[in-house]
Amino acid sequence: MLTNKNLQLNSLGKLQHFLSIEGLQKSLLTEILDTAESFADMSEQQVKKFPLLRGKTIVNLFFENSTRTRATFELAAIRLSADILSMNIATSATSKGESLLDTIRNLEAMQVDMFVVRHSLSGAAHFIAEHAAPHISVINAGDGQHEHPTQAMLDMFTIRRAKKKFSGLRVAIVGDILHSRVARSQIHALNILGAEEVRVIAPKTLLPAQVESLGVTVYHDLTAGLKNIDVIIMLRLQKERMNSALLPSESEYFKCFGLSDDKLKTANKDAIVMHPGPINRGVEISSSVADGPQSVILQQVTNGIAVRMAVMSMAMQSNARGD
DSSP, rough: OOOOOOOOOHHTTTTOBBBSSTTHHHHHHHHHHHHHHHHHHHHSSSSOOOGGGGTTTTEEESSSSOHHHHHHHHHHHHTTTOOOEEEEEEEEEETTTTHHHHHHHHTTTTTTEEEEEEESSHHHHHHHHHHTTOOOOOEEEEETTTHHHHHHHHHHHHHHHSSSTTTTTTTESSOTTTTTTHHHHHHHHHHTTTTEEEEEEGGGGGSOOTGGGGGGGEEOOOHHHTOSSSSSEEEOOOOGGGGGGOSSSSHHHHHHHHHHHHHHSSSSOEEEEOOOSSSBBBBTTTTTHHTSSBBBBHHHHHHHHHHHHHHHHHHHHHHHOOO
């Protein structure tokens, strides 16, 4: 397993790195949500900057393209009064043959305090955390097909704000489970936080082997899977990670697994609709649902700032104690 919960926590059991949801305690996930709540409330004020990380330097190391995740991490750092350096990996030394460790060592020599890492290889953030200087915190912004823990936590924050609690909730995650690091993190988080049932709904070709071992119920029919559901999380078809043999066509996929107004009626009347983005309209979800009254997709984006502020501040404060 890639997960090493001891690597994530300092000697006091506080968050030092945030690499994976798997293996963490409910109390720690709740602390992240509660901390994010305080930032979300303060973000509604006219002045949105807080001095918690003044004098700290955070480096965005994005080896994969991302607009939403990168922007919200940058904005979170700015609102915490940190200095932020976003690396253009396409023109950086790593593209010229420098090793990842050499890049890390050179950045460490510039007296930075945190790395936010997005990488196509599973385990990249763990590798950096294992080799980084003791005073540096590492946040996983998505690694391969492994996990995307801050996305899962902003999703949990969005669910808690809408539904108040996790007990009794039935949640359906629909779509490309096979290639989704977000889905893995969401499943771990929902089970740790006490959701009553987590369902995955997808064609057999888009499910990982032995997915039931993650603590989910599997459905291959969208209408059946959405019955009595409180939260629907639609996933993007990650076409860049698959070959065409996995799906007959996008139109056929939407017909069977796309969320339309009619299919939404199968779920509970007060069910919320989520999507981590970016959305392929007319493939995973219709525009009428994505923009409709049950959609909280834009709230997810807003909540991402508060949750990433919470994770960054908690990790930095743990390291500030010298543990």
